Amino acid sequence: MDNLHFLGERILEKKYEIAKMVHTNRMADLKEIKDVNLTNEEIIELRANFIGYFGQALMAGIDEKTIFDQIVKWAKESGEFASNLGISLSEALEDTTYYRKFIWEVLKEEIRKHNMSTETIFELITIIDPLLDKAVFAFSLTYVNIHQETLKKAKSAFLELSVPVVPITKGIAVLPLVGEVDTERAALLLEETLEKANKLQLSHLLFDLSGVMIVDTMVAHQIFKIVEALGLLGVKTILIGIRPEVAQTMIQLGIDFSEITIKANLEQALLGLNLTIDSLE
Incomplete structure (x- = not known):
């Protein structure tokens, strides 16, 4: 039996022992312990399965591609799990240090005990380290992709909530615009406003700018586009609350709003439409 095969067997025999050492030391060094809904035994089982891949790789009982595929699958599942738990990437990757340390401790003990050659050590390095690096890469890539997708969904939800066209009576709604308007929000603003105006069958939209702190040429241009587009739908826009x-x-900036109806506040706008706040209650 060659040395690598023998060392692979030893890793498989001691995978639970290594997994327990990894887990015990990892838990002791954690800055924050998350509720993972798994028992310690289940976590150790997962760790032992991962460690077992290295033993299999050394034994060469399974071809290299199969081992790589198994490790990538394990790393992707772990990356998704860590991301969903909200564990930071740097914190999650600390696991690698513990796996590397305790796998090599077992290997070094066997190498010394059986007086194995330097050549065997170099062979081990060419197998163990690339597998760990592959696991780290797959884990990180999965984690980052899921994290970015989560941020994208959160931003999309935020943007949709940032265009609240609120109906106040039949045919009349108010759009309170709050905060900064960037290019992405401006595009959504136009799209959502037109869609909601059509859905609500509006005759008038009260565009409340009291929550807008800064108006530049881009914001002004976007307001004009919304007013013009709404006009094509037969909706009259009234700007209110300009600070x-x-x-x-x-x-x-030389912005000309002379063609647009402007009122100081919501009450004045409603009075201009022969409505009062009391009549809406």
Whole structure:
């Protein structure tokens, strides 16, 4: 029996022992312990399965591609699990240090005990380290992809909530615009406003800008586009709540709102439509 095959068998025989050492030391060093809904025994079983792949690789009982595929699958599942738990990537990758340390401790003990050659050590390095590196890469890639997808969904949900067209009576709604308007939000603003105006069969939209702190040429241009597009749907837009500092900026930018109806606040806009706040209650 060659040395690598023998060492592979020893890793498989001691995989639970190694897994327990990894788990015990890892838990002791964790900055924050998450509730993973798994028992210690289940976690050790998962760790032991991962360690077993290295024993199989050394024994060469399973071809290299199969081992790589199994490790990638394990790493992807673990990356998804860690991401969903909200564990930071740097914290999650600390596991690699423990796997490397305790797998090599077992190997070094066997190498010394059986007086194995330096050549065997180099052969071990060419097998063990690339497998660990492959696991780290697959884990990190999966974690980052899931994290980015989560952020994308959260941003999309936030953007949709940032265009609240609120009906206040038949044919009339108010759109309170709050915060900064960037290019992405501006595009969604136009799309969502037109869709909701059509769905609600609006005749008037009260565009409340009291929550907008800064108006630049891009924001002003987008407002014009929304007003023009709504006009094509037969919806009249009334701008309300323009802040004094925003009004001053508009003048300095040379923005012309003379063709658009502007009111100081919601009450004035409703009075102009022969409505009062009391009549809406």
